[in-house]
Amino acid sequence: MLSTAFIAQLETQVQALSATVDGQLRPLPSQELNYKPTPTAWSVLECLEHLNRYSRFYNPELARALQSAPAGAPHEVGFSWLGRKSYDTVKPENHKLQKTVKHMNPAGSQLTAEVVEEFLRHQQQLLQLLAAARTANLNRKAVRVEFFRLLKLRLGEALQFVVAHEQRHVQQALRAAQTAQARGQEAVLVV
Template sequence: MLSTVLLRQLTDQVQELHTTAESQLQPLPLPVLNFKPTPGSWSALECLEHLNRYSRFYNAELTTALHAQPQTATPHEVGFSWLGRKSYDTVRPDNGKKHRTITHMNPAGSQLGTEALHEFLQHQKCLLEMLAAAQGTNLNRKAVRIEFFKLLKLRVGEALQFVVAHEQRHLQQALRAAHQATTAPILVV
């Protein structure tokens, strides 16, 4: 895929993530945002906190990668390494297979307020700025360390695609949890 096309698609997807979280989650009361559909599942806010933890790492990595090279690249075909393709396939929203997250990225049991939602929205704004800054960057350059094994690196383009797909996947999960909270039967004692 051409770099300009990929960056436009990712920008559109991040704008949609921001708009969806703002319009569908932000108006909800805290008990709905903290509702867990099952004892072992995450609430909407836990889904967002999970994404925040990843964003804290990957936003810094991407910023460093984008500022480490001159903005001279012309539109080019974006390739994927085996690791990049595998990482993306694992988190893409239409992959229904559940995966365990690493312990320090698991927000289960966290006491969360709406600040998790506000932080998520801020990360989306930051990601939009990075996507704009990536226009003149060689997206095929391996420059983004992987969070759980920092010796391995993703290409800039595949890291951007991984981050956005991961956010889409867990925002969908957050929306499902919030929806189940509003449709759950009320127990009257």
């Protein structure tokens, strides 16, 4: 895919994520935001906090990579084996459960609605990074992998990984919210 179309596609996906979280998750009451569908499942806030922890690493890492990236003309975006594997692991269509590294696991954290606000701020930062990436060489290996910082992803691969990872966990958060709302409606019917 040509780099201009690739960035435009990611921008559209990030805008959709922001709109979904702002419109469907932000208005929820605290008890629904913190509701865990099962004892081991994440609540809405835990899903978003997990993404916030990744954004705290990847947004500055992407900004650093973009500062040193040479400008270039539109080009075909290429993918390495590591980039394809990283994307395949987190893409929303992959329903296989993945273990996260311990420091990225928010289970059991005391979380408030500020988690949602932080997520939305990170999305605005990501949109700014995508705008800066429009003229960058997306095939340049420049972004360290969070869990093993000696490995590097290409700039385009890292951007795609971040957005797909967010899509995956926002879908998970929506499922948790639906379960919480269904549970609340059942309680009203029983009373």
